[in-house]
Structures are given as structure tokens and as C-alpha cells.
Amino acid sequence: MKSWSATSFGTPRQALTLNPSIPLPTPNLTSTSTALLLKITHVSLNPADLVLLRSLPPWLPFRRAPVPGCDFAGEIVALGGAVPDELGLAVGDRVCGALGLAGVALGRGTLAEFVVVDCGLVAKVPARWGGAMAVGVMGIAGQTAAQMVKGVVGDGGGGLEGRRVLVNGASGGVGTVVVQICKGLGAEVVAVCSGANAGLVERLGAVEAVDYRVHDPLEDHLAERFGEAPFDAILDCAGSQALYANSPRYLKPDGKFINIVGGWSQGVVPFVRNKLRPCLLGGTPRSYELFLLSASGKTAREVAAWVEQGVIKEALIDSEFSMEQVVEAYEKLATGRAKGKIVVKVDNS
Numbered sequence: 001m002k003s004w005s006a007t008s009f010g011t012p013r014q015a016l017t018l019n020p021s022i023p024l025p026t027p028n029l030t031s032t033s034t035a036l037l038l039k040i041t042h043v044s045l046n047p048a049d050l051v052l053l054r055s056l057p058p059w060l061p062f063r064r065a066p067v068p069g070c071d072f073a074g075e076i077v078a079l080g081g082a083v084p085d086e087l088g089l090a091v092g093d094r095v096c097g098a099l100g101l102a103g104v105a106l107g108r109g110t111l112a113e114f115v116v117v118d119c120g121l122v123a124k125v126p127a128r129w130g131g132a133m134a135v136g137v138m139g140i141a142g143q144t145a146a147q148m149v150k151g152v153v154g155d156g157g158g159g160l161e162g163r164r165v166l167v168n169g170a171s172g173g174v175g176t177v178v179v180q181i182c183k184g185l186g187a188e189v190v191a192v193c194s195g196a197n198a199g200l201v202e203r204l205g206a207v208e209a210v211d212y213r214v215h216d217p218l219e220d221h222l223a224e225r226f227g228e229a230p231f232d233a234i235l236d237c238a239g240s241q242a243l244y245a246n247s248p249r250y251l252k253p254d255g256k257f258i259n260i261v262g263g264w265s266q267g268v269v270p271f272v273r274n275k276l277r278p279c280l281l282g283g284t285p286r287s288y289e290l291f292l293l294s295a296s297g298k299t300a301r302e303v304a305a306w307v308e309q310g311v312i313k314e315a316l317i318d319s320e321f322s323m324e325q326v327v328e329a330y331e332k333l334a335t336g337r338a339k340g341k342i343v344v345k346v347d348n349s
């Protein structure tokens, strides 16, 4: 089979090699196994792939010919004997989802023609959906968007009627799904993006798009425009420390600030400061969550249910690349200017 792997570290062009012919994986499919062997049709790319490529050298002892990629859509070729009946999975079913970051860090990613995944990470692709749409909305980005919104509405679900939500980074893979879920659950959504993407986020349901390039500093504009009618929640998909530090000017005292960009990419200092510094020592008097996705089939199924209910109306696909064009696909992702998801079509049959 064909498979991409990292042979050095750095940018995708420096790091990645396409192996034209490597042996198929041979999973344990005994009576105790919950593994699925998948023939991959589509993979969507995530910024986390780039972080792993530039921060983990392939020669580390636990990473042998590491394969990048977290998201997957594909067809079940074989399954282990302990896959629970209630999942209703069978050979030939189309499934999709995302791998946990730890597995990908170890080198067991999805940019290959055949991949082994645990049944707990997959959801069936709803009938009528193409693989690109499924992987675009049920992979890391869609699952992260769903969990961010659940951070506001709670695990029991519920609506967002009468609530006003600010989404920063609204035109990217995560943001385009966050905007749709918030709008679909009844919120009034204000979206921050570049002016070129204003029409896109308004089509997805935002009542207003704020161009962060025109309104610089953004925080002063938000305070002036929304200070009298502050937000109930701010969902930050771009990772702005200034947006949080200034949030008392436009976020209600009991409002929620949820950020997904931190840790490796921004360092731990902002997290420790935002989460732990008491107001008396200059901390910001608003709640702060730094969310890290733990991908699961359960969350992918919740996203699928929101699509079926019409809460999520579109899978925004920025562009589709062939298996041979993975480096170009990653270079497009690295510009930070994708509108929705970048998808690799692995199976050309």
C-alpha cells in the first residue's frame, strides 16, 4: 500500500516522504480484539499534524517511520471478534472519526491506504454523505467544535436561545462548525474573521462579522460595540490572550471563555496565569477553560446527529488534494488561511 511517513523533521516538504509500496498492516483480529482494519478513502488535515511534524523527530525510539494524520474516513475491511454488537459495525460499512493525538505522536497516523483503528473511535458515515463531507465535519475539527459548545450548554444538551456568543477564528476548520452549532441551537453569533470571509460566516449563521484586521485592537472595538450588551460566551478558535485579558469589557461576569489554542503552541504560562491567578493578584475576573479534545466515536456520532437535525448545515471544504499532493495540502494548511477543511482523497478508485 501507499503511505506517507516522516523521514526527517521540520516543514512538510522537508519531513515527508511518500512510500509507494509498504506491507499492509496485520492487526490482531482475534476474539478479544476491538480493532478495525479500514481502507481509507479520505483524510482531513489539522494544524496539530504540523505541530507533530516540527516538534517530534522521526528517529525517536518510539517513532518508526511515523505516519502523520489524525482524521479518517474509510470502509471496514475486517474487524476483531470483540467489537460490541451495539455499534452495529460490519465489513463494508463506511465509517469516520479521528485518532487520539498520542497514537499519532507514536507514528500511527491515517495518511495511508489501510489503517488499523479501535472501534471506539469510529462513527458510521450517515447515508447520502460523501467521505470528504464526513471527514471534514466528524474529524478533529467537528468534534472539537461540538465539545466547545457543550462547554457552554452542558453535557445534558439544551439550547442557546437568547444567548449571545462571540466566535474568534470563525472561518477555519473548527470555527465554521462552532458558528453553525451555536446558531442552530438558537444563539446570536458574532464572528471574528478577516473581511474576505465575512460573507462566508454570515452564510453559516453569524449576525455580524467583525474584521480583526480593520478593528485593531479588536478588544477596543468589542468593548465599544458590545460593552452595553455583553456576550454570554466567547469561543476562541484562534488563541488570543488579549481577547481573554480584556474580556470583562464585553463578557458577562458569569460568562464562559473557552480557548482551544494553548499548550504546545502557546506555552503553559498563559494557561497557568489565566486559570490559577486570583483576581487580587491581577488575574482576569472571568472563567477560563483551555480545552483539549479527546477524540471519540461518541462525539463523532453527536456531530452526525446535529447534521441530521439540520443544526449543522454545511461541511466547509476549502480544497481537496490527491494522495500524491499531500505536501502541497499541508503547505496550504500552514498558511493559516484555510476556509474550512483541507481534505486528501486517498482512494482514487
Ligand SMILES: NC(=O)c1ccc[n+]([C@@H]2O[C@H](COP(=O)([O-])OP(=O)(O)OC[C@H]3O[C@@H](n4cnc5c(N)ncnc54)[C@H](OP(=O)(O)O)[C@@H]3O)[C@@H](O)[C@H]2O)c1
Pocket (backbone or CB within 6 Å): 046, 047, 048, 140, 141, 144, 168, 169, 170, 171, 172, 173, 174, 175, 192, 193, 194, 195, 197, 212, 237, 238, 239, 259, 260, 261, 262, 265, 291, 292, 293, 294, 333, 336, 337, 338, 339, 340, 341
Ligand atoms: N485544543 C484542541 O483540542 C484543538 C482541536 C482542534 C484545533 N485546535 C487548534 O485550534 C486552532 C484552529 O484550528 P483549525 O483547525 O480551525 O485551524 P484552521 O482551519 O487552519 O483555521 C485557520 C483560520 O484561522 C483564522 N485566523 C488566523 N489568524 C487569525 C486571527 N488573528 N484572528 C482570528 N482568526 C484568525 C483564519 O481566518 P481568516 O483568514 O479569516 O483570518 C483561518 O480561517 C489551531 O491552532 C489548532 O491547533 C485545538
